[in-house]
Amino acid sequence: MSSGPIGRGPRLWLQPERRNSNGSVEASRWVIRDGSIKRSTGCAPADRAAAERALQEYIAEKHEPRDFGGAPSRTLILDVLTLYGRDVVPGHARPKETGSRLARLGAWWGDPKHAMQTMSPPGRPKAKMTGYVSDVGAPSCNAYVAHVGRNRTASMDLELLRAAMNYAVSIQVLEKAPPVSLPKKPPARQRWLTRSEVAKLLWAARRGTRSSNGRSGEADDWHSRRHLACFMLVAAYTGSRKQDILNACFERRPDHGHIDLDNGIWTRKAESKRATKKRQPTIPLPGPLLAHLRRWRKNGQAFAVEFNGRRVDRIDKSFRQLVRDCSLTGQVVPHTFRHTAITWGMQRGIDPWVASGYFGLGLQTLLEVYGHHHPDHLKEAASKMARPKPR
Known part of the structure; x- marks a missing residue:
């Protein structure tokens, strides 16, 4: 130095x-x-x-x-x-x-x-x-x-x-850049939610709202957590990233992704945004989720996730409290729903190439992180190992 x-x-x-x-x-x-x-x-x-x-x-x-x-x-x-x-x-x-x-x-x-x-x-x-x-x-x-x-x-x-x-x-302002030493990357998060855990979170968000004194029970609209239920439903069905869900709009706006309720298509990338390494493919919406979205729109929502009639920018604090109220173990954050959806998709036997396109991540990453959840994972090897030893 x-x-x-x-x-x-x-x-x-x-x-x-x-x-x-x-x-x-x-x-x-x-x-x-x-x-x-x-x-x-x-x-x-x-x-x-x-x-x-x-x-x-x-x-x-x-x-x-x-x-x-x-x-x-x-x-x-x-x-x-x-x-x-x-x-x-x-x-x-x-x-x-x-x-x-x-x-x-x-x-x-x-x-x-x-x-x-x-x-x-x-x-x-x-x-x-x-x-x-x-x-x-x-x-x-x-x-x-x-x-x-x-x-x-x-x-x-x-x-x-x-x-x-x-x-x-x-831009020739600096002659050379010295090397930057980065800390070791932590192991990839493996936490994903079971269906009973998701159901517990949804029930708490829909029914078990928090009142102004911090106790569980029915509360007014200001203390409601229904917006978290909307977020979790979209995340569980599509495996989309948090910001894509919060930006999803039922109207065509240049700075937001668009949910086409007539055709059941979600264009996750906003028109005004550049494409990045975090892929945002346009996807068809599952039938049950589409029914929820149409109902929310009928009730006056302009965005998939709203609180008191306004778009939600952040959910981290309220989500942490929801997880604490449900007494879930391990590190459960909004991004855990992306892991959960991809894991469920692989467990249901979705073709990896199709899953890669739907969830917006590379095929190699999908196979390395989630491949072992697929019912066909190493099945051929196990089948051949079960055969009698050749003479």
Whole structure:
């Protein structure tokens, strides 16, 4: 890593307690420093996390790239992230989510003093961080993973950092991109739901609503969880991804997938969205699900999943509470319904090639992750092994 000067990008500084000219005492506060700019976050010394969030927001809104030096030791990481956010991120499927990741990266990599503190094990000298691209390496990447605290989140952030540096190289802003060290991937989730578990969740969402005091029982429309029942029905019948279901609309709108109730066809990809590696094939809808969808539309819904007459953006918090209420074991999240639907499809003997197209995932992935659920899986081998030994 470079031992050059510390980059002067936006960073946090703990302003000490001071006495004003009128005699009043101003308490110590975290402050954002960016060149000649000094902005108070209003956060006390003990509230470093809130100060970092304020820095993330500042970086996302205000930072402008400086002059580029080309070499990793002369190019600020913040400048690389800002360029990527300005030129590439607007075309992403979920630009707000990507922007949040860029801000989280910038808050750590752009504050070398704090990063050095988090990298320093007790009894060892502090690692040198400068705020420049030359900082990127195995020690700093490992420290970032520890700072974030969640391997999957940190891995996605670091992949984004790598993409930003590669983009900077492609437009000749950066001479070369140093290698990014990623944490080991956790084993693939194998949790899928039985039919009785799905029935339990549906019953709790439809009938066992939660009242304002947190106790189970009948509740008013505001505390209803019927929108979760709608989500789970669509997910169980189609194995679609969470965001595809939440974006599904009964009307033709350029920014949303379209459910054609007359022909029973669901175009999952919105017209205005680019195709990504997460496939969104157009599919015919199963009869029972189509009946539900037509009934919801007749009741006035514009989207497949609505809460109080409005489209739902997120269901994670309410879904977690539903799972807790049903006392299900293991990690059950909205994406578990995708695993469940694909598993059920294979158990029912759907041809793998057809299943690959319907569920929108590669054939190799389907066979590797779900193939053992198919009734014909290795059946021929077992049959031949059962024959008498040839003489």
